[in-house]
Amino acid sequence: MLIAIDENDERPMYVQIVNQIKEQVQSGDLKPGDALPSVRELGESLGVNLHTVHSAYKKLREQGVVTLRLGQRAKIAKLRQNPASKEEIETVLGTRLKELTTEAFHLGISLDEMRGLFEDHLEATQHKGAKK
Amino acid sequence: MLIAIDENDERPMYVQIVNQIKEQVQSGDLKPGDALPSVRELGESLGVNLHTVHSAYKKLREQGVVTLRLGQRAKIAKLRQNPASKEEIETVLGTRLKELTTEAFHLGISLDEMRGLFEDHLEATQHKGAKK
Amino acid sequence: MLIAIDENDERPMYVQIVNQIKEQVQSGDLKPGDALPSVRELGESLGVNLHTVHSAYKKLREQGVVTLRLGQRAKIAKLRQNPASKEEIETVLGTRLKELTTEAFHLGISLDEMRGLFEDHLEATQHKGAKK
């Protein structure tokens, strides 16, 4: 469990924690059934309020990434079997994709360069997943 | 100038305005030199306070998308000629790309499907840009 | 944190706040990681609205001088390691240098006197930085 708060990242701390845990699930560092550190442990090691860690865990439960049970540690949930509906995918990812390319455009990047960046990223992700 | 505030969109109104104007610059609907509506006009037509529009315009200026000068309407700035540094690109887009694929993973989408979505979006963007 | 609004200074209050904080970072009175007063506190102590302080803090964030995160006090950011590009330096400082000497000329000051003034100022700055 390597989680770190990036001071330069302006997003709320709990969002950073959520994202990093989700990334570790994706990469395979965390597998279904694995226990997460207790709220207290993680809070201490990150130097943040327990409250903050707790709201991160709650968010992860909402998204079906972890399961929480009173008195027990949070556990990574089973991966979802059935993929989201096309509609949901479009709503959640479509907007973000659009914004990503708009952002790229205003940074002066061509669509082809963007494509390259995306491919590189996808490959890196695949390899990372493979080696685990 | 077609801008609309989506009440269901949880992001701040001024961010929605910023994004939509940036999209219109990307699509070619707005070209360098074009004048934007005054903060009062746009505010009225959107049913929001002029200050909200103003903060959107300020954000756009920060990002080099528009130029603001006292006494004159906001104008679309000329497009940046030299693309951002590799570093900046990586910081700004890299993180977002990573999160996008993580999001996709947790929606149960394979990387190949993700690639398809991305390609579709890129093509749509290219055609839109071309037809203008 | 000694900040004061100069009523005779025609520049906006928020700019004065920005400048004074940047000076204190330069002099070493404020160091990376140091927390700034809350917008409410500083506003009260200066006798200005908290929004005025807030817009100063936002400007400082734009310039990379402070980091802002919801729920936490503004903090002095770590100093930039890699200096600005020659281009940026020329645009930002070149114009101001040019105007400074033009101003000096019209005040009847010779370039040599100007040089003296500049040297004096530079030395004063160095000593101030050194003694901290």
Added chain:
Amino acid sequence: MLIAIDENDERPMYVQIVNQIKEQVQSGDLKPGDALPSVRELGESLGVNLHTVHSAYKKLREQGVVTLRLGQRAKIAKLRQNPASKEEIETVLGTRLKELTTEAFHLGISLDEMRGLFEDHLEATQHKGAKK
């Protein structure tokens, strides 16, 4: 008389006009007694309102750079004989010098580099003055 409004320069147009005329007086392009273009001429050639040019000329008169007489063109005034008092110099230039070095500091420029920049600028100014 080569004057141009820089669209990227956020300062008021009249300020840009004022500065450019003062620079041309400094460089020797404009000499005491020289007539400036009429408000109408300059306004047309710059594509700005007469009002804007007029307020620039008024500002120049305030600063003793030009003389205005009803029905006549603005004329470059005699250069000031007696330099400004030390006090005035310190008030006008001291603050700006301080801000310049603070700006430089936050751009990651060392005081020595700053010194170099200043020297370069001063030399360029001297040569320009000399060749006229």
Added chain:
DNA sequence: GTGGTCTAGACCACC
């Protein structure tokens, strides 16, 4: 009429 600054007060999300 345009953007820019300031005040005032509200409510929210985060820590």
Added chain:
DNA sequence: GTGGTCTAGACCACT
């Protein structure tokens, strides 16, 4: 408690 957003209304400087 903190900063972030939004409203509302005032006044100013610039075009």
